[in-house]
Amino acid sequence: MNMHDSERVLGLLxxxxxxxxxxxKEADLILLNTCSIREKAEQKxxxxxxxxKHLKNKRSDLKIGVLGCIAQQSGDKLRERAPYVDYVIGPQNIGRVGEALxxxxxxxxxxxLEIALSEIPAYRExxxxxxxNIMYGCNNFCSYCIVPYTRGRERSRPASSIxxxxxxxxxxxxxxxxxxxxxxxxxxGDVTFPELLRMLNRIKGLERVRFVTSHPKDLGPELVRVMAESEKVCEHIHLPLQSGSDRVLKLMNRKYTxxxxxxxxGMLRDAMPDIAITSDIIAGFPTETEKDHQATLNALKEIEFDGIFAFKYSKRPYTRASTMDGQLPEEVKSERLTEILRLQDEITEKKNQKLKATVQEVLVEGKNDNGQYTGRTRTNKIVNFxxxxxxxxxxxxxxxxTEAHRHSLEGKTL
Ligand code: SF4
Structure with a gap:
């Protein structure tokens, strides 16, 4: 989302x-598009x-702006703390970058409130x-997440504009x-998400449709059916689980067990046996016990995701989880994260090995640094060939x- 926001800011500029x-050093304007989903991103x-600041001291005509969720979260305070920042622009206002200048x-x-109606040009790489972008914001208020506070409530874009x-x-x-x-x-929006997919599936010349990120609570049989039936909709879904413990899921306010x-x-795999499923996991949520952690490891073993993004729980301002008792020490979070990543690495490698000697449809994106062609399968795996x-x-x-690694596959054209 942030990368696409940057593309749209570049489009406006x-x-x-x-x-x-x-x-x-050569810039007249420097904009930092920020993320505040975890503390580490904020520190960076x-x-x-x-x-x-040193650049600004040397060149007073240089303009500096901060965009994104940290801008939203900090507002005026950011300029009090760093007076050399000229512009602070939250993610709901990126369409106003030109006006700000x-x-x-x-x-x-x-x-x-109009963000879903604004059409902002993008400068795509x-x-x-x-x-x-088809919708903005979030109404879910997962107890660890700052997004509803920075990106606001859900607003969907009209289907015709998409x-x-x-x-x-x-x-x-x-x-x-x-x-x-x-x-x-x-x-x-004015149609449901499965209907929107059907509309896009009819567009001539379009080869593939993907979507990200899905919430498990809104994944129903109709969406699964449309994914399976629409030849342009790829067999990949990113479906954050976050924890394998029902107790922790409840504390996270994830709204599923x-x-x-x-x-x-099961529904996804019954309809699309080769679908790739990826997920997000949080290690060390407040009060997470060793038993909860084991439940997450067991879930990973049972589900066998194609890949995950896993992170240590990170306290975020405004969120309910940040004030919960039972915050875990950093070393416990780190140990659990290491275990989660190690287990998933084995699973990912095993799953990729199964693709050896298969033939995959690859959409070619260009060449990599080694001069090989590179692209992705319908299941979103990177193939260098x-x-x-x-x-x-x-x-x-x-x-x-011909070869399978943890993060990519290798091959040759037929
Ligand atoms: S983690 Fe929860 S609150 Fe945050 S954006 Fe996703 S669904 Fe919304």
């Missing part, structure tokens, strides 16, 4: 004549901001795959779109998988 530069931002300085963090953007992307040569939303499958989650996994003939980015090719 390029319309005003700005061009991107690689070296901050603060050290980067500290380095920019008309002022010497300013804080733009109001709730933007890829020429093959594109992100398309279809128009995708059709324009196809005209520009894009082949794949990834629909974005904090809870993408809670999309509630492990067995309900497993039922959904060789080919005797030249292949253009955007082509769909059949690749025989």
């Amino acid at each position: 390029s319309k005003r004549g700005y061009i991107p530069v690689d070296d901050p 931002f603060l050290s980067t901001l500290g380095r920019l 008309d002022f010497e300085e300013g804080v733009f963090t109001e709730d933007n 890829s020429s093959v795959t594109a992100w398309v 279809v128009r953007e995708v059709e324009e992307l196809i005209q520009q040569g894009y082949k794949e779109v990834t629909l974005l939303g904090q809870n993408v499958n809670s999309y509630n 492990l067995s309900e989650y497993m039922e959904k996994i 060789v080919s005797e003939g030249e292949i253009n980015p955007g082509s769909l090719v059949k690749v025989l998988i």
Whole structure:
């Protein structure tokens, strides 16, 4: 979501004549698009901001802006703490970046109820795959998460506006779109999310549709059916589990139990036996016991995700979990995270090994640093491969998988 926000800010700025530069010393304007989902991201931002202070001291005409969730969360306080910051612009106001630059300085963090109606041009790096925002914000208030406080309540974009953007992307040569939303499958515009997928599936020239991130509570039989029936909708879903313990899931306010989650996994695999399922796990949530942690490890063994993103629980301001008793020591969180990652590494490797000697459809995105072609399978696995003939980015090719690693596959065209 943040990367696509950056693309849209670049789109707005390029319309005003700005061009991107690689070296901050050459920039007239530096914008930091921030994330506050975990404390570590916030610390990285603060050290980067500290380095920019020296640049500003040398060049008073340099403008510095902070965008994203830290901007929203800190507002005026950020400029009190770092007076050399000229602009503070929250994620609901990124469409106002151009307007902000008309002022010497300013804080733009109001709730933007119109965000789903604004059409903001994007300056995309890829020429093959594109992100398309379909909804904004979140109503779920998971007890550990700051997003509902920074990105506001759920607002869905009208289907016609989404279809128009995708059709324009196809005209520009894009082949794949990834629909974005904090809870993408809670999309509630003028049609339902499964209906939206059906509409996109009918667009000529579009090869693949993906979506991220889905909430388990909103994954029903209709969505599974549409995924299975729509040839352009890829067989991959990112479905955050967060914990294998029902007690912890309840404290997290996730609104499902492990067995309900497993039922959904069963439904997905019954309809699409080769579907890849990835997930998110939090290690060391407040009060998590060794038994809860073992329940998470057991769930990982039983489900066998294709991959996970796992992180130590991190206290976030405003959230209920940050004030809970039973915060765990860092070393316990670290140990549990290591165990989770080690187990999942084995599972991921085993699953990828099974793909050896299979033929996969790969959408070619370009070449990697080793000169091999690179692209992704429908199940979102990265494939690096060789080919005797030249292949253009955007082509769909059949690749025989010859090697499998944890994070990628290798192969050759047939
Ligand atoms: S569903 Fe939960 S974790 Fe995801 S953005 Fe909303 S509050 Fe955060």
